[in-house]
Amino acid sequence: MQQSDAECVMRVYGGFSRALLSVADIGALAPSKGNDARVSAGVAVYRNNVRAAYLRVLNDAFPVVFRLVGDGFFRFMAHEYFHAHPPQARLVARYGDHLPAFLEQFEPARVLPYLPDIARLEIAWLKAYHAEESVSLRPDELFGIVGEHADRARLTLHPSTALLASPHPIHAIWSHNHDKKDGPLRLSQGGERVLIVRPDGDVIVETIDAATFLVIEAIAAGERLGAAVEAALDQQPDAVIAETMRIIANSGIVTAATVE
Numbered sequence: 001m002q003q004s005d006a007e008c009v010m011r012v013y014g015g016f017s018r019a020l021l022s023v024a025d026i027g028a029l030a031p032s033k034g035n036d037a038r039v040s041a042g043v044a045v046y047r048n049n050v051r052a053a054y055l056r057v058l059n060d061a062f063p064v065v066f067r068l069v070g071d072g073f074f075r076f077m078a079h080e081y082f083h084a085h086p087p088q089a090r091l092v093a094r095y096g097d098h099l100p101a102f103l104e105q106f107e108p109a110r111v112l113p114y115l116p117d118i119a120r121l122e123i124a125w126l127k128a129y130h131a132e133e134s135v136s137l138r139p140d141e142l143f144g145i146v147g148e149h150a151d152r153a154r155l156t157l158h159p160s161t162a163l164l165a166s167p168h169p170i171h172a173i174w175s176h177n178h179d180k181k182d183g184p185l186r187l188s189q190g191g192e193r194v195l196i197v198r199p200d201g202d203v204i205v206e207t208i209d210a211a212t213f214l215v216i217e218a219i220a221a222g223e224r225l226g227a228a229v230e231a232a233l234d235q236q237p238d239a240v241i242a243e244t245m246r247i248i249a250n251s252g253i254v255t256a257a258t259v260e
């Protein structure tokens with residue numbers, strides 16, 4: 001059956017896309033057999049350019065991962081990631097979203113068990129940086145609305161808000177390398193819980209205690225403040241809720257509050 005012009009065009013475009021991502025059947029792109037070598041050379045140039053572009057995307061998105069592993073390892077890792085996760089999303093900046101899961105299975109990276117969570121932290125930082133703008137409530141505004149009705153209060157979190165818990169000291173590792181500090185870093189301090197938010201233009205990354213983490217997590221899941229506090233106290237009975245509320249109020253993560 002003879003192909004239509006549209007089908008021929010789609011076949012060529014499909015073959016070209018596959019050739020950019022791997023060594024594809026270049027013959028499918030050439031209108032005649034005599035053009036195979038020339039087409040192969042041209043596609044190879046484009047393929048190298050595409051890979052270089054996506055390497056820069058990963059470099060820009062994961063500067064701390066890059067600093068931890070070095071240029072040579074990062075290039076090798078990016079090459080393997082490129083083959084495991086060929087670019088699909090239209091938004092190039094999201095290309096590294098699968099990197100944390102990839103690193104968990106990437107045998108050469110097992111010597112740095114915290115690397116996947118560092119990658120998750122960098123993704124959260126990037127998403128916070130690009131999140132929608134929103135005005136945070138001041139502490140006095142928040143407490144003025146909630147008042148004595150915390151059990152019935154429902155809080156709206158800033159669009160940039162993200163939480164990350166890890167068995168590794170990811171904030172210490174991230175901040176040490178993000179700020180390009182020299183000298184040794186103690187890694188025996190245990191896990192950390194991290195809050196990421198951008199209330200005023202700059203992305204803030206800070207550690208928070210377990211109770212505060214649990215309260216914010218429950219609020220993000222749609223719970224009222226009272227239910228969120230109760231859930232946190234179930235797991236952290238010694239928590240000082242007044243301190244938790246102070247942290248939440250001063251962090252800039254709340255943009256609206258209502259009492260139902």
